[in-house]
Amino acid sequence: MKITGIIIFGLFLALMILVGVLSSKHQKNTSDFWVGSRGFGKFVLAIAIVASIMHGGTLVGGVGMMAAKGPTVLNNISFAIGFLIVLVFMADKLRRFGGYTLPDYMGARYESIKFQAFSAIVVMVAAIATLIAQTKTMGIVVEQMTGIPFAVALVASTLIFVFYTAVGGMRAAIWTDIIQWLFMMVGVIALAIAIWKPLGGMSGMVTKVEGVAPGWSSLTGLGWTPMAFISWHVVWLIAYFTRIEFVTKMYTAKDVKTARSSVALGLPLLLIFINFTVLFAGAARVLVWNDVASPDKALTTLIANYMDPFWASVSLAGIAAAAMSTVSSLLLMSGAAIAHDLIRKSYHEPRGITMSEDYYLKISRITVCAVGLIALIGAFNTPTLVLVLVSYAVALTGASFAMPMLLGLMWKRVSSSAAFASSIAGFLGSGFWALAAEMGYAWTKVMHPIIPGFILSFVTIFVITVFTKPVSEETLARFFAKNPKNLQTAANPNVEV
């Protein structure tokens, strides 16, 4: 048992519970639960966006991969272009639309309940897969931090994040993101200070790594072909502008200007945070590379070897916080896909079944608890390299949603059947490729599963759009109105410009 670790983690968990309890007082209907009453400001939202997309795997797996292959593994350029796409093409329109979930957008833009239900199933599958991986990462880090056995650490931390998400909904997820972000920042700064001197600063680190691994700091790093390098960054570009926990945060902004500003402020915050990992990767390569059994142990070994127990616990709390901030968003996403998109929008409403807001709030909370239980069970039996599992999940959502999302907001002509078929093609393309990769077929190594799925989706949406009719003018007006202020109608009550 590590007393310092237990105290710090206990404090962290107590704060999470407090936020959950405080947020629960604001939960009166499903709008409060799923989108936090659409009341968040730009700074809070910018931090929440960054905290929810920076997961434990980004830190643990990312540092290991960068230490092995070089710093240009880091997806700064993919983040930047991805954020730019969300800012220019999505933020305004998604906030004006004012739904709860990504499948809500698919259903409304393409006038199709079936497409909404299909999107909800994809979101649910991908979010639960990522949730399992992140829950496991969190358990591993908490075990290392506190000395508590893995099973106990996993159960305790899962109970906490399920509790605050189930009682406080999106409001709790966003405010806990803010606290988790503070832990993440203090954690990375503390580790940077601890290794700065042994490395001789950033320049010293580069010189030392080049001494043991020549070419590490070059543009194409170690063992990258130009094709592999380009496709890696393209994969993550598609993955970032389709990150559901990112784009659905647009719904929670208090107005369109806030949604826009949160994206523009989020990118610099993200770049500042994530670029600490370049230093950690170099340090891992120079200081602990020969002592680690696998690349994903590099970061935690660095922390254990170069920090005193107090600061090591703080840094590990930062990694646990990164994992926890993502799992609450994923839990909400998968819960919303089931309770809102599948039960309410795809089953109850088309059949004229009317239930109270209290009923849907209760269903939402039960769903969140049930998905949390699935994550807990799954976390006991998953592959070790968390980033691999996360990659398949983002491949499925990226290939399924990139074209219908982006093109649907840019081009009026895109028809309902084109978007639906494109999404299915993307899902099947990336799904089969991922399956073949898992079965060990050598040809799958040519590209990441997101690429064949994306290409299929891209071709399908253009071809079918040409031969089919666009959706109604009334629907198009919701997304392409010249004067969005006129949109505030009884038919579209969620719009606040």
Added chain:
Amino acid sequence: MFGFPISTSLFLWILPLLIAVYMLYYTAKKNKNDEN
């Protein structure tokens, strides 16, 4: 930059920072337009 070759620095930091600056400019301009 920080001891890294110029091509690495350009790809890893300079280009993303330029995009970040453009995004701040774009947002400020659009938000101002919305007010008018």
